[in-house]
Amino acid sequence: MRNQGQFILYFLLALLSACTNFSEAGNGTQAPNLARLILVDPSGKGNFTKIQDAIDAVPSNNSELVFIRVEPGTYREKLVVPADKPFITLSGKKASSTIVTGDDSGDIFGSPTVSVLASDFVGRYLTIQNTFGLGAKAVALRVSGDRVVFSACRITSHQDTLLDDVGRHYYRNCYIEGDVDFIFGNAASLFQKCHINSVSRGGGFITAQHRASPLENTGFVFLGCTITGLTNTFLGRPWGPYSRVIFALSYMSSAVLPQGWDDWGDSTKQRTAYYGQYECYGPGADTSKRVPWSRVLTGEEVSPLLTTDMVNQQSWFRNAPTIFN
Structure with missing residues (x-):
């Protein structure tokens, strides 16, 4: 299985090649900096006072870029971006002042404050939170x-904060907070320069990646991130037997437990889960006491990730439009 380390990184190269034209997304004839503008303002000075009303105003089978600008405020809404409404950008001005909040719990598909089912979506400068609290999936x-793509967003809850469900995703300069399995799902995702913070009071889990088959090109890569916590936390545990997670060039505080990873009470997953670390630093990055079934990756194994345009966010990021119709 010598090449398995490169295999997880090659799936991200494929992901990148599929997204190199992401900034050109649209109907193929429209300039990428041209978009329809919809303004959400709780004071009543925009097109809508609620974000969901703005999303609902986008036609089904949408083919043009739509930029929904959200003015500062606290929006107590449960948002859904339907699958038939691609090419939407939802943008606040600052995450600290543009807050979408809810407090549902109990089901991972029913409780989200925000559900993005559409492709070619961009979220910018938003706080997305579930304030239910401890003790339930929220x-x-x-x-x-x-x-x-999510850029410069704050995503906070406790258990199951971010359902990174399916698809190819890029999180850049985001703050993500929780305590139990708070980044979970079966997407192929790159987290770049994100701050991951555990609020567990002891023995929490950051990731629960759900890859169920060796044929699935899914996994989580954390590149240049900062990992902190209140007390102590595991880097992850395998929700699926072939769970894959890599931390590279990331700072790990002393909140990261020395063993790093947990097998979720199923030792058979130790043979199939792929958990790796490359050139991380900080008091929690010491690999000498990591579980023996995790991996310390070599430069050769991670070079496909670190020497390609994968680290260039412009390959993924649709810039804000400058012309509106």
């Missing part, structure tokens, strides 16, 4: 579309 954000 998702803040569900992402089930393909080619989805």
Whole structure:
């Protein structure tokens, strides 16, 4: 299985090649900096006072870029971006002042404050939170579309904060907080320069990746991230038997437990889960006491990730439009 380390990174290369034209997304004839503008303003000075009303105004089978600008405020809404409404950008001005909040719990598909089912979606400068609290599944954000980007967002809850469900996703400069399995799902996702913070009071889990088959090109890669916590936390545990997670060039505070990973009480998953670390630093990054079935990756194994345009966010990121119709 010597090449397995490269295999997880090659799936991200395929992901990248599929997304290199993401900034050109649209109907194929429209300039990428041209978009329809919809303004959401709780004071009543925009097109709508509620975000969901703005989303609902986008036609089914949408083929044009739509930029929904959300003015500062706290929006107590349960948002759904339907699968037949691609090419939407939802943008606040600052995550600290543009807050979408809910408090549902109990089901990972029913509780999310925000559910993105559409492809070619961009979320910018938003706080997305579920304030239910401890003791139940309470998702803040569900992402089930393909080619989805979140930039400079705050995503917070406790258990099951981010349902990174299916599709190819890029999270850049985001803050993600929770305590139990709070980044989970079966997407192929790159987290770049994100701050991952555990609020577990002891023995929490950051990731629960759900890859169920060796044929699935899914997994989570954390590149240049910061990992912190209140007390101590595991980097992850395998929700699916072939769970795959890599941390590369990331800072790990002392909140990261020395063993790093947990097998979720099923030792058979130790043979199939793929958990790796490359050139991380900080008091929690010491690999000498990691579980023996995790991997310390070599430069050769990670070079496909670190020497391609994967680290260039412009390959993924649709810039804000400058012309509106």
